[in-house]
Amino acid sequence: MNKKWISRFGAKLAVLITVLLGLCFAESSYSRIVIAAPIGTDSRPQRKLTPEEKINIHVYESSNRSVININTKATVTSGFFLMESPSEGAGSGIVIDKQGHVLTNFHVVEGAQEIQAVLYDGSSHDASLVGVDPVTDVAVLRVDAPADLLVPVQFGSSNDLKVGQRVFAIGNPFGLERTLTTGIISSLNRSLPTRAGRTIKSIIQTDAAINPGNSGGPLLDSGSLLIGMTTAIASRTGQSSGVGFAIPVGTLERIVPQLITNGRVVRPDAGITRVYQTERGLLVATLSPGGAAERAGIRGFRVVRESRRQGPFVAEFERVDRSNADLIVGVDTVEIDTVDDFLTAIESKNPGDRVLIAIERQGHRLDVPLTLENERNN
Numbered sequence: 001m002n003k004k005w006i007s008r009f010g011a012k013l014a015v016l017i018t019v020l021l022g023l024c025f026a027e028s029s030y031s032r033i034v035i036a037a038p039i040g041t042d043s044r045p046q047r048k049l050t051p052e053e054k055i056n057i058h059v060y061e062s063s064n065r066s067v068i069n070i071n072t073k074a075t076v077t078s079g080f081f082l083m084e085s086p087s088e089g090a091g092s093g094i095v096i097d098k099q100g101h102v103l104t105n106f107h108v109v110e111g112a113q114e115i116q117a118v119l120y121d122g123s124s125h126d127a128s129l130v131g132v133d134p135v136t137d138v139a140v141l142r143v144d145a146p147a148d149l150l151v152p153v154q155f156g157s158s159n160d161l162k163v164g165q166r167v168f169a170i171g172n173p174f175g176l177e178r179t180l181t182t183g184i185i186s187s188l189n190r191s192l193p194t195r196a197g198r199t200i201k202s203i204i205q206t207d208a209a210i211n212p213g214n215s216g217g218p219l220l221d222s223g224s225l226l227i228g229m230t231t232a233i234a235s236r237t238g239q240s241s242g243v244g245f246a247i248p249v250g251t252l253e254r255i256v257p258q259l260i261t262n263g264r265v266v267r268p269d270a271g272i273t274r275v276y277q278t279e280r281g282l283l284v285a286t287l288s289p290g291g292a293a294e295r296a297g298i299r300g301f302r303v304v305r306e307s308r309r310q311g312p313f314v315a316e317f318e319r320v321d322r323s324n325a326d327l328i329v330g331v332d333t334v335e336i337d338t339v340d341d342f343l344t345a346i347e348s349k350n351p352g353d354r355v356l357i358a359i360e361r362q363g364h365r366l367d368v369p370l371t372l373e374n375e376r377n378n
Contacts, residue, residue, distance in 0.1 A: 066153040072089040089108065093108075100150060102141040137231055138256070153218055156223065161227060163187060165222075167208055169220075210244035216230070232245045270373075273286045282336060284299065292372060292373050330357075350372070357369075
């Protein structure tokens, strides 16, 4: 009996010990689960920005307040009955000083009767036209806004740009304010025709996305410095195709002070009013009377007057003699093939500068010194 009781008691004791150990283990496991670190913001992994992302953010945060949204209203006439209808447009602009001067493209504000500028804080202000230069598609506005809302862009340089250099465009594509796109400089020294029938030289080509509404916005380098103003795209659809163009800041710096001071660009004048473009150069047709070219001895077409007797009357005739007209083939060290070549060479100078006009005259090449004058305001 005693042995059976002892055996049963031992079995029950073993079961009891097993249960107690299981409870202790469960409690210990439960305790480990309960005291695990609570889920919270401190436990989440810190977001690590790449060096490239940091540059993107820095450029945007330091420059986006210098970009404004330009909205225009105009009246257009169309149809057989010349009906007038309202027209609205949009583009971008760049704040360049605390006085409210804003840089944009001429085609953004061309024909506008009302201009509104929307700043980074969403406030809308009236803007007026200060000066335009259709030749380079540049315009300067003045925004009537408090100085503390105006954040001027920092100017850089376009003299030392490199193909492959990273660039940033900020603008208002499709009315989406202060949108950032990035890319590289795809090429330099491109030429871009304008509506004025001229060609802008030294254009920057970029693959940063540029769409309708970006025109007049800044093109920036990695240091948040202005290197150009976005102005056009090459596209069959009217939307970004990865081929965008910007006017270099070097061109803007030459033009903008004149637009603010004079309302227009005063270009140097050589005193040549009409030429014919030939395969060998520019054949001089007419000169400004008493102008720089005439004083320098450059020759144009000569009008010859002749009298002939016809019965009892004497008839007078005029004919144009081209045989003595000079052929322009160069300006200083630049060879001239087209009218645009000649204008670009002259307009790179200032009134009062002395240039050498290379001409061909009756089979001989001559260098004629000429002092440029102020462009005559017709």
